[in-house]
Amino acid sequence: MPNVSFVSPTRNSPWGTYLSQIDAVEPYLGHLGRWVETLRRPKRCLIVDIPIELDNGTIAHFEGYRVQHSLTRGPGKGGVRYHPDVTLEEVMALSGWMTIKNAAVNLPYGGAKGGIRVDPKQLSEKELEKLTRRYTSEIGIIIGPTQDIPAPDVNTNGKIMAWMMDTYSMNVGATATGVVTGKPIELGGSLGRVAATGRGVFVVGREAMRRLNQPLEGARIAVQGFGNVGSIAAKLFVANGAKLVAVQDHTGTIQNDSGMDIADLLDHVAKTGGVGGFKGADKIDNENFWDVKSDVLIPAALEGQITAERAKRIHTKLVLEGANGPTTPDGEDVLADRGIVVVPDVIANAGGVTVSYFEWVQDFSSFFWTEDEINLRLDKIMIGAFKHIWETAEQHKIKLRTAAFTVACTRVLQAREERGLYP
CATH class of the missing domain: 3.40.50.10860 (Leucine Dehydrogenase, chain A, domain 1)
Incomplete structure (x- = not known):
């Protein structure tokens, strides 16, 4: 039956993007496809x-x-x-x-x-x-x-x-305390939560680069959005041998082909509120960010940033979606045609919700883990989840996003089928 909704989405609007992603995964759901309409509502x-x-x-x-x-x-x-x-x-x-x-x-x-x-x-x-x-x-x-x-x-x-x-x-x-996560440590928050999303972006990116035979040492990283997610991911990439060549945030866009000093940049952002005016890089036009040559592009701002037109201009090998929904369906089609791999948001930035889960569990038990324990558990879950999604993509010869949705939708709809309908 047709999808009926109280909003009228276009293909590249947020809800339209989500619906198109559900449409793409439907052929891989087998008998569970009879339940797929529950995902559209x-x-x-x-x-x-x-x-x-x-x-x-x-x-x-x-x-x-x-x-x-x-x-x-x-x-x-x-x-x-x-x-x-x-x-x-x-x-x-x-x-x-x-x-x-x-x-x-x-x-x-x-x-x-x-x-x-x-x-x-x-x-x-x-x-x-x-x-x-x-x-x-x-x-x-x-x-x-x-x-x-x-x-x-x-x-x-x-x-x-x-x-x-x-x-x-x-x-x-x-x-x-368990009604929210991301709380201050003094109120039942978890160690490692602040850096978790950015850490997850790095861990998944590192795993993707290994499978693509793409060296981390010397890799050129470009980041859109230099808040909690983008800055942490950039810091971890640089700490592991990569170089940060371009950053864009609400204060402007900066570029340095030789790589920026991440400590100086973070200090500048802490003092001024943004990357604009950083002396260790050149200012460029905001739209020219999409022309910068990189090995890894991390959109970590808002949704809908990589449109079809921008996707035609992007020079990178790997897109790691730090933000939610940063690539439109039309944009992703262009990237796929150009052989650019996209690691979708639903796995790339899942580190934050994973440590939120740890926080929730710790609040229920009133027993708290060390930051090293948090990071080890986070890395294990992220690496295992990415491995399963990568293998699903190879098995069906589909994009990583479709593979991630196949894995996730199968789990949701299996649970839906087993629970049945009430009444």
Whole structure:
């Protein structure tokens, strides 16, 4: 039957991109294909009004979302982003990708995502706290340690998770550290969580380069987005012999063919808030970032960055998707035609949710692991998951993204079939 939705996506919009990825994997699902329509429909979408009193005494209203795409394999899991361009369609797509991501690395979670349409830079810290607490109260009817566990995402962090945890705990009358992950260490957070997503990008990238016979020593790395994910991935690549030749963030684009001093760059970003103005590289036009020659390109900003037109200009061997949905379907078709391998987001950036899972487990047991233990467990899960996806791609002669979706969708739909329908 045709897909019916309350949004009207285009092929390259976030939800349209997700739907096209489900379409691509359907031929490989066998008898489980009879359940595939459940992947095209979010289980639950909550839209909430968030009124707060601003510092000047006026009342402002913001629109918030929490989408639970699937709860078949466990509680919902996915971040909360604060951004002026957040839409229901975007959050739906992100929740769908979380379902796939969690199943691809075999975590006992479904997929969920949240967001508020707001520019957090326009709010004071007190206003941001009010916004967070009211949003948490509004979505409190569907979240919980065994129901749906939010986490940081774009423009959210450990402090915001602490406010969410405290608000939820006050409302239920008991401290519930497991309601969110990505918390401060003092409130039940996990060591290694901050660096986990970037570390996962590096580990998966290293494994892909091995299989492509691509040397890590001297490899040219280009990174779009130099926040938590892009900067950590870049730092680990450089520490293992690669050189960082181009970086782009919201403050501009810089290039140095000889490689940048990563310590100096990180220090500059910490002091100024972005890569713009870094003296160890040349400033170039933002759009020219896509013309830089590299061996590994890491899009770690927002979705929809690698369009068909940009894909025609990219000079790289390997794309590691640090962000969620950075490559449009049309863009990926162009990259495939040009022989450029794409390691999809649902495995490349799954390190963050994997350590969030570790945090959740530690909160339940009140027993915490060392950072070395965290990293060893993370590396083992990421390497094993990537190996399975690579072998699936070789078996069916399909792209890595289709292979990742095949592995993940099979797990989700097997669980759906075994649970049956109620009532």
